[in-house]
Amino acid sequence: MTSTNKEIEIAAQLIRDGKVVAFPTETVYGLGANALNAMAVARIYELKERPSFDPLIVHIADIEAIRQLTTTSDERVQLLADRFWPGPLTIILPKSEIVPDIVTSGLGTVGIRMPANPVARELIRRAGCPIAAPSANKFGQLSPTLARHVAKQLPDADFILDGGPADVGIESTIIALNKKGFEILRHGVITREDIETLVPYYALPEEEKTNIVSPGMLKSHYSPGKPLYILGTSVPPPADRSRVGLLSFKGHDTAGYAHVEILSEKGDLKACAVNLFAAIHRLEDSEVEYIVAQPVPEEGVGLAVMDKLRKAAYRYL
């Protein structure tokens, strides 16, 4: 289902009033508040039970907002925006004074993204302010790709805008710019190779790093409520599969499992990303005791998919 005009208007009014609204984006659902209202943003942390050291991404609907929110005059930003915005790319930029510290966890930089989802864009436009939004899940838990996933984890959100299933299914690629090029802080469907067509890749040596590493790089994240193991790394396929759920890459070796989710029969890695979180949510909701996942090839978007899987599995290693 896609939100009606009326629902978008209600949500926009709530954002203007300093409330917290879950809304669809093309990557995952976000939990949004007026980015310029520190009290409203504080509620996001509270609802998510998110530690205050983990900064939020600010969502914008038009490129002019960059001038308001950042102090950048870097020409590469325009180049990247022309190619990838609206879309699943977040760029870390030096923040301007109007961005409250709570949004950036006190960092001098702010992550900016222009989402492609039309409901998200209309919401930002009508709210008349940039919207700070993390993914609409409890801290460390599975990301939401359906409105229902949000309702399950965050029943206390002031409103949930339903925009149907997320098209991309995993969070945006996050990059930071340095003098010589860009670095990737979080992998997503826009890959290093995609960005390299515009800006060279250059990872700063450790001693020159000024930015903190993105907390999105925490080793444990995206954790389902049931143990998840990656096959072939720490565990072989289980002998008794009758209580085990399988997250399958292409649908091979699925016999005997209590519940099977296939990411992409054709082995299309983008499709795997789209289906990943919804498939894990279904496994979590099923009767299985634990989940095993077949690895996917670590190339292109497969890098992001394996990154999420490893983080989901980390606490069970």
Ligand code: TXA
């Ligand atoms: O696709 C997405 O990016 C989704 C949708 C809702 O837009 N949002 C999302 O937000 O994934 P969140 O909060 O779950 O993840 C944002 C990540 C965090 O790991 C945070 O540490 C990193 O972005 N981040 C935000 N601002 C940063 C900054 N100034 N420097 C470094 N990392 C930053």
Ligand code: MG
């Ligand atoms: Mg998140």
